[in-house]
Amino acid sequence: MLVHICCSVDSHFFLEKLQKDFPQEKLTGFFYDPNIHPYSEYKLRLLDVERSCKKLGIELIEGEYDYESWLKAVRGLEKEPEKGARCEVCFDKRFLTSAQKALELGEDKITTTLLVSPLKSQEQLKHVGDDFHAKHGVEFIAVDYRSGGGTQDQSRVTKEEQLYRQDYCGCIYGLTMQREQQERLMDEMFSPISGQTLPASIEERLQLYTSRNELEDEGKAYRIVRQKFLNYRQFNVKLISGKKEIVDAHALSYSTLPRKRAQGRIEFAIEDVHYFNREEIKFITLQYFNDFFNTQYQSVRELIFNPPDVKKELQLREHICGFSYDLSPIIVVQHIPDTKLTLHIDAKLYEDTREKLIVL
Known part of the structure; x- marks a missing residue:
């Protein structure tokens, strides 16, 4: 089964559940997320997903970061709200590429960790997945790991594994609306021409989680804590x-x-x-x-x-x-x-x- 992966917070818990519920399936992770912006955020999420897959013994394949083609795909839908038409086009693009990768690998089933994200509509995902099943012959496995206390279990796993907890889906348009509603500065988009690493920037987090992985490779204990400033x-x-x-x-x-x-x-x-x-x-x-x-x-x-x-x-x-x-x-x-x-x-x-x- 090919598993489209969006981030470690969703994927680690999701993959653990899949391993338990589908023990006969060899799981292959596919990180294809051209919607994530900026590129430093993409690299940070990929870094954490690589760590999760390594810990779970799951092969991971990285798809192409074709951000410009994603922008073209959602053109005209910039003002659509979360779970709206832009999200459906985004799912279509990622599912099509995932289905093509599954066929290339000889897989007849795909699923996505987006199903466990509280920011996404499961019904919307199921509709897009079933449509692809009809068109391409790749079955979409629509599991529900959110209900029955699943969201709480996911939060527990996130804390225990000290995963990187991003607070936006990755889409620049969704982030823009989110920060406007929060009346917060969209500092994720700050990247000085000087290359200076700014406090609480994506670049600072990328350095931190890279150091975290190095500590794990060396067998050293650590904690990641949050501080207000x-x-x-x-x-x-x-x-x-x-x-x-x-x-x-x-x-x-x-x-x-x-x-x-x-x-x-x-x-x-x-x-x-x-x-x-x-x-x-x-x-x-x-x-x-x-x-x-x-x-x-x-x-x-x-x-x-x-x-x-x-x-x-x-x-x-x-x-x-x-x-x-x-x-x-x-x-x-x-x-x-x-x-x-x-x-x-x-x-x-x-x-x-x-x-x-x-x-x-």
Whole structure:
């Protein structure tokens, strides 16, 4: 039996149940999910599914990540709600490819872990699966592992196995509507051109779960815990000298301006930290930055495109301001300007949670 797999939270519990209920069937996992966006999220879910299949002794095949063809398939359905017409087209695409893979492998049965997801309609899935059975001769096995306490068992397995628990189906359109309803920043879509790994980002989670797998390979015990914290995303920074000249400037993480704009002059300096006369803004030179970190940046532009880790930036913030929770703008420039300045910072602070890996 070919089992289409969407994520480890659904698949681990689902595959365990299939192994028990269909002991005569050789199960083969098929990870085909071109709907998942961004690609880093796709890689993270695949990483966790690979781990689950390895633990359960199930062969896993990865399908093509043909995201552009998926976008074409759902074009015009971007505003459809969860469980609506877009989902049906998405199922059609994934089921067709899964059915073709089953035929290629000589399998006459397929099923999908989507059946156990509370975000999906089982009736919708059964309808699409039965239609494919009629057209392609591959039987769709529509098991119901959600009822009779199944959802609670699935949650238990998720906790016991310390699986990656994503909170959206993977679809960018579903995520957009979900975050709008929650009035939350869609920070899953943030991927700085600098390559900097942001707190609670998909990239940070990918690093964490990769480390988790390495610990398991080494036989080391661990726990993954969640922690609340104040998160930060920076949209735009611009520094203007006089009326027109744009000055290259790098704002350290957690630099904020309540009204996104401040005008004024630098009034004085203490120990090479230059104090602005508005909004507790502080300026330092690139040389100051290099001396603190023992780095060799030649220009602020180079720093902008290749900044240090956020944790390191926070070390510099604490050094300058005296404590970690300071939100004053700290701006790195090549040379300290002696003119009227206009600083623009568009950034957002918000409550968030992140995962932490603890080696026992």
